Amino acid sequence: MRDWLFNVMHDLASRDELPEQYRALEHEAETNMTKRWTNAAIWKWCDLDGHPHDNTVSRHELFPIRAPLMALEHCISPFLESCDPNGDHRISLQEWGKCLGLEEDDLTARCAEITKPDEPERNDIEAAV
Numbered sequence: 001m002r003d004w005l006f007n008v009m010h011d012l013a014s015r016d017e018l019p020e021q022y023r024a025l026e027h028e029a030e031t032n033m034t035k036r037w038t039n040a041a042i043w044k045w046c047d048l049d050g051h052p053h054d055n056t057v058s059r060h061e062l063f064p065i066r067a068p069l070m071a072l073e074h075c076i077s078p079f080l081e082s083c084d085p086n087g088d089h090r091i092s093l094q095e096w097g098k099c100l101g102l103e104e105d106d107l108t109a110r111c112a113e114i115t116k117p118d119e120p121e122r123n124d125i126e127a128a129v
Helices: 002-014 020-031 033-048 061-080 093-099 122-128
Strands: 056-058 091-093
Touching: 002 020, 002 033, 033 093, 061 093, 091 093
Parallel strands: none
Antiparallel strands: 056 091
């Protein structure tokens, strides 16, 4: 899954579809192999932590990653369930990283510095469309 996340982030960047605030993460992952998986994990986790920005990803916020993979439901559901070992229906960055096989020391909550409060939230944009 962590390779897939990096490949998605890289492909979006190469097609100029990765939001500006995440481009530095992608560039750092490209130039520093030790950041490849951690930056991809941070990118997707910050992207999913939409509304509210509460430093956890709820089951509702997981829908954008789960819906396109419905054909793989037998794989993705158990994987996402394993990311919530305490069963509180919220995934912290540390739980997300552990689920992806990353060292906790490599993960830092960078969402606040990546997403600026004056930028419209993704859910607000989607609701307007």
